Amino acid sequence: MITLKSTREIEIMKESCKMAAKTLHFLGKNLRVGMTTEDINKMCHEYTINRNGIPATLNYHGFPASLCTSLNEVICHGIPSKKDVLKNGDIVNLDVTTIYKGFHGDTNHTFLIGDVKPEIKKLVDVTHQCLMAGIAVCRPGARVGDIGAIIEEIAHDNGFSVVHEYCGHGIGRVFHEEPQITHFGKRGTGVELRPGMTFTIEPMINFGKRHCKVLEDGWTVVTKDRSWSAQFEHTICITESGHEIMTTFSPDEWTAEDDKI
Numbered sequence: 001m002i003t004l005k006s007t008r009e010i011e012i013m014k015e016s017c018k019m020a021a022k023t024l025h026f027l028g029k030n031l032r033v034g035m036t037t038e039d040i041n042k043m044c045h046e047y048t049i050n051r052n053g054i055p056a057t058l059n060y061h062g063f064p065a066s067l068c069t070s071l072n073e074v075i076c077h078g079i080p081s082k083k084d085v086l087k088n089g090d091i092v093n094l095d096v097t098t099i100y101k102g103f104h105g106d107t108n109h110t111f112l113i114g115d116v117k118p119e120i121k122k123l124v125d126v127t128h129q130c131l132m133a134g135i136a137v138c139r140p141g142a143r144v145g146d147i148g149a150i151i152e153e154i155a156h157d158n159g160f161s162v163v164h165e166y167c168g169h170g171i172g173r174v175f176h177e178e179p180q181i182t183h184f185g186k187r188g189t190g191v192e193l194r195p196g197m198t199f200t201i202e203p204m205i206n207f208g209k210r211h212c213k214v215l216e217d218g219w220t221v222v223t224k225d226r227s228w229s230a231q232f233e234h235t236i237c238i239t240e241s242g243h244e245i246m247t248t249f250s251p252d253e254w255t256a257e258d259d260k261i
Ligand code: MF3
Pocket: 057, 058, 060, 061, 063, 067, 068, 077, 095, 096, 097, 106, 200, 202, 233
């Protein structure tokens, strides 16, 4: 079942989405070489609960942390660990999901740590382009296949591959709901977009082949060929005239309070 949110529900959900966006921005600003991914988890947890939010991933189907931290060849669902130290040249995806006033906001960003190889920077850039191009086609009457088609085109034109096994998703009071938003597909096919739909787009793009593998911890998804992988995610809503990105804020909305844990 696809839930259409009312104008009032969308207004509340924008608050949870803004909190997730600000949390992600705060974490990005505070990344340093030598920090562990567990340090990031602690910051995310504190930042969220101090603002009366709930980190949605904590205990979600048994996930043991307040965000996912996915380094280099990790595609998604990386578990923060004291053993994973950020080093110069790494890329790390931080995936923050916040529950506030009963609604979820879900967003992620791949951050560059120090001097990253040009070809990896290009992977990260192209992945961001894929997300923004997928968002750009969203409006009433468009179809889910239109989103996947443009993402796949951009990734392939640049020699990269698209992960098939993990998708964007409807979101609201529930973390993962219908529809599934695949990051590949055929134009003019799939669910038709309608005003009031809220969902994520979160392409995972690999430098090498698209295939993936889940590690023995039951969560960490890595590329089968161990090539590096990037991802970006926004939660959006479909409006009468097009779409709105919900997991964002304008620079003038960032206050001194937002820089404090
Ligand atoms: N935030 C992820 C997403 O974009 C889901 C993480 S679920 C977890 O859908 F259990 F791995 F944390």
